[in-house]
Every structure is written in structure tokens, then in C-alpha cells.
Amino acid sequence: MQTILGAGGQIADELTRELYRNHTHDIRLVSKHPRKVHDTDQLVSADLMDAQATDKAVAGSEIAYLTVGLPANSGMWEEKFPTMMANAIAACEKHGTKLVFFDNTYMYPRTAEMQTEDMHFEPVGRKARVRAQLATMMLDEMTAGRIEAVICRAPEFYGPGKTQSVTNSMVLGRIAQHKRPFVPISAHAKRTLIWTPDASHAMALIGNTPDAYGQTWHLPVDHERLNYRQMIEIASEVTGRSVGYTTVPRWAFGIGGWMNPTVKEIEELLPRYRQDNIFDSTKFQTRFPDFPITTYREGITQLLSRSGNKA
Missing domain, CATH: 3.40.50.720 (NAD(P)-binding Rossmann-like Domain)
Structure with missing residues (x-):
């Protein structure tokens, strides 16, 4: 059991x-x-x-x-x-x-x-x-x-179904809904997502x-590590649409936190979006070399290439 x-x-x-x-x-x-x-x-x-x-x-x-x-x-x-x-x-x-x-x-x-x-x-x-x-x-x-x-x-997570994360809700999920994505803090800091x-x-x-x-x-991650700008470029290729984005500064989250308790709760995490986030899974990949790891391009493609996300 x-x-x-x-x-x-x-x-x-x-x-x-x-x-x-x-x-x-x-x-x-x-x-x-x-x-x-x-x-x-x-x-x-x-x-x-x-x-x-x-x-x-x-x-x-x-x-x-x-x-x-x-x-x-x-x-x-x-x-x-x-x-x-x-x-x-x-x-x-x-x-x-x-x-x-x-x-x-x-x-x-x-x-x-x-x-x-x-x-x-x-x-x-x-x-x-x-x-x-x-x-x-x-x-x-x-x-x-x-x-x-x-x-x-x-x-941080990204993925299908009920996956909940800042990246899924503010960036990839909005692109899937044909909405302009909101990038937290920096579009140029490298992100490690699983x-x-x-x-x-x-x-x-x-x-x-x-x-x-x-x-x-x-747990295993793609070690390529993209920033949000690069993820959105892949999204543009996958959807066949030119996807723009809006970078949301820290102060805007502060204002939003006064009105929305959920926004206030994620403020604690925002400093992690200011600089590169480099999560290493070499130990796992060395021990389990045959484990198939989903690349960012593969993951983003799976999320966005479903019916209704093509131009």
C-alpha cells in the first residue's frame, strides 16, 4: 500500500x-x-x-x-x-x-x-x-x-491542469486565454521552473x-533556464501570435495588496523575481540519467498548442 x-x-x-x-x-x-x-x-x-x-x-x-x-x-x-x-x-x-x-x-x-x-x-x-x-x-x-x-x-511550478503558480497565472495562463501576460518584477532574470x-x-x-x-x-528541471522574455518569445512561436507583455513593478504589487489579500500574500515572494533563480538538479540527473525531463520549449508548447490557442 x-x-x-x-x-x-x-x-x-x-x-x-x-x-x-x-x-x-x-x-x-x-x-x-x-x-x-x-x-x-x-x-x-x-x-x-x-x-x-x-x-x-x-x-x-x-x-x-x-x-x-x-x-x-x-x-x-x-x-x-x-x-x-x-x-x-x-x-x-x-x-x-x-x-x-x-x-x-x-x-x-x-x-x-x-x-x-x-x-x-x-x-x-x-x-x-x-x-x-x-x-x-x-x-x-x-x-x-x-x-x-x-x-x-x-x-516554482508550471504545467497543465490545476497547476498553481505565479508564472502559470500571470504569464502562461493569460497567454492561453489570449490576454496580455503580466511579468513580475523583471523580464530578464532567469527563472527555474519545474x-x-x-x-x-x-x-x-x-x-x-x-x-x-x-x-x-x-527534483529534475531543464537546466537551460529561460527568462520571461524568452518564454514569451516561445509562446509567440507556438501560438503564431505576436505576444507582448507588461512588466509589473514591485510598487504595483504593494498597491494591489491593499485591495486583494492574495496579492498581499505573494509580496513575500517577489524579491525572488528580481534576480536569477538557479535551481540545480544535477544530483537527480546523475542518479537517474534515463529520466525524461520536459524542456521549457516542450512544456510551453504543450500548454499553448491546444485548440483555440492558434491565431
Whole structure:
């Protein structure tokens, strides 16, 4: 049995499909309102804030994947994420279940320095501090040997379906809707993005590779690394339209934050769009050299070359 704690999001759904394709049909989906991806999926309705419910959801599992996503709300993150992590760790320790944690990069320094698995944490902002806390909880458990666990870390998403990110909502999603894209802060800073299916496929592979545990892994990305101007040039080629863009300065987000709570929440992340964002996945690519990585051109083409996006 392999169990997904926090089923229902884009990462979890694609993880479910990948596990079914290549690893096991014995899959349990856990969330408040889980839905089957395959007919054979086992559904468990549970609130991961409830320790007892989490314990029951994990019982009998060989591997549990913690993929919970919460809205961009700092207060909610501070209230819920640490408790959910503690409950998942306790349940996995009790039942001898391996734990795979899907993590992000918010705790990394806000610099152009290349991000590798051994980069130190330098959290700035409420959400970044929560992410540092979660990763540290996992690292402490792994170091102490209380559970067999692994951290799978990803940069900003882009991709199909329910994928949520600044790039998807402000840039690529608007192009798909024939709207002018809004580029946050800089069109010339290099961005590292991960294609969401790649992230899920790689996490399934790591979770089912025994010698991968006890480590942190950066999930695989295209190392070409484009800036927004270059991404939009590809979008123009794919759609057959001349796509212009508007660069949104930091002060405009500040004004928008007074009127829109969601905009205010993403202000914490904006300094990361000011300079290059270089996320390195060499460790993964060395260990799994045959893993197919979606290039930016391939990903953007998949997103925009559907019916209705041609001129």
C-alpha cells in the first residue's frame, strides 16, 4: 500500500497516475474529500490536523507521500502545516512507514546563488519560516533515525491542469486565454521552473528507490533556464501570435495588496523575481540519467498548442 496524504491537487493526482503506471495499483488517497483517480484507489476521508485520523490513514502503508497544499495564507500555514507534519511523522514512526515529503524552496536565500541540496536555510517572511520549520523537522527525524524518510524539493511550478503558480497565472495562463501576460518584477532574470508532471513522476521514482532515502533531492528541471522574455518569445512561436507583455513593478504589487489579500500574500515572494533563480538538479540527473525531463520549449508548447490557442 502506498498512501498519498493530501490527495486532490495537481501534484498528488499526477503522482497517483505515475504510481499506478509504474509501481503499484494498491494506492490510498487521503484528504477531507478524496476522489478516485483510478477505480482501484482506496479513499480515506481524514483531516490531517487530527493525529488519530492521520494515524488511521497511514496504518498499513509501506510508503506515505506528504503532498498537502494550502492556500497562500500565512496564518493558515503557521497554524496547520507544522501540526500536519508532526502528525504524519508520528504515524509513520508508529507504523514503520516510509515518508516522502514534497517540499519547496521558500527557505532558501533570496539571492542568485545556485541552489543545491546542501544550501543553508535563510528564511525571510512568514511562509518561508514555516517551510524552514517543516524541512528542519524532517531532517531532525532522518538524522535521528526515527523514521525512514526523504525530502523531494521543487522550485516554482508550471504545467497543465490545476497547476498553481505565479508564472502559470500571470504569464502562461493569460497567454492561453489570449490576454496580455503580466511579468513580475523583471523580464530578464532567469527563472527555474519545474513541469508539474515531471515533479510527480520523479517523486514516485524516489519513493520507490530504497537507497534514495535519508537524503534531500532536488527534483529534475531543464537546466537551460529561460527568462520571461524568452518564454514569451516561445509562446509567440507556438501560438503564431505576436505576444507582448507588461512588466509589473514591485510598487504595483504593494498597491494591489491593499485591495486583494492574495496579492498581499505573494509580496513575500517577489524579491525572488528580481534576480536569477538557479535551481540545480544535477544530483537527480546523475542518479537517474534515463529520466525524461520536459524542456521549457516542450512544456510551453504543450500548454499553448491546444485548440483555440492558434491565431
